[in-house]
Amino acid sequence: MGECRTCGAQVNRTYVADQLLDRLAKSEKKGTPKQLxxxxxxxxxxxxxxxIRTWIHQKRLTPDQHGHVTLSSIVPLLHRRAR
Incomplete structure (x- = not known):
C-alpha cells in the first residue's frame, strides 16, 4: 500500500501501476527515446x-524513419522488465 500524493488516501500500488501501464498501452503518442x-x-x-535506445539497438523496438517509437510498443517490454 502507498499514499496518494494528492489526497493522502491509501492506494494499492500494484493497481495504480497497472492502470498507468494500461493507459500507456492505449496511447498512440510517438517520440524519441528522450521524449518517451x-x-x-x-x-x-x-x-x-x-x-529505450538499447531496446532499439537490440531490435526489440523498431523506430519509424524519423527514429520515433510509440509508447504502446514499450509497454510489453516494461512488463518483461518488471519480472
Missing amino acids: SRECAKAGIRLPAAT
Missing part, C-alpha cells in the same frame, strides 16, 4: 532514454 522517457516519468514510471 519523459512521458513515462509523468506516469510515474522510471525508464531512462538509454534503456
Whole structure:
C-alpha cells in the first residue's frame, strides 16, 4: 500500500501501476527515446532514454524513419522488465 500524493488516501500500488501501464498501452503518442522517457516519468514510471535506445539497438523496438517509437510498443517490454 502507498499514499496518494494528492489526497493522502491509501492506494494499492500494484493497481495504480497497472492502470498507468494500461493507459500507456492505449496511447498512440510517438517520440524519441528522450521524449518517451519523459512521458513515462509523468506516469510515474522510471525508464531512462538509454534503456529505450538499447531496446532499439537490440531490435526489440523498431523506430519509424524519423527514429520515433510509440509508447504502446514499450509497454510489453516494461512488463518483461518488471519480472
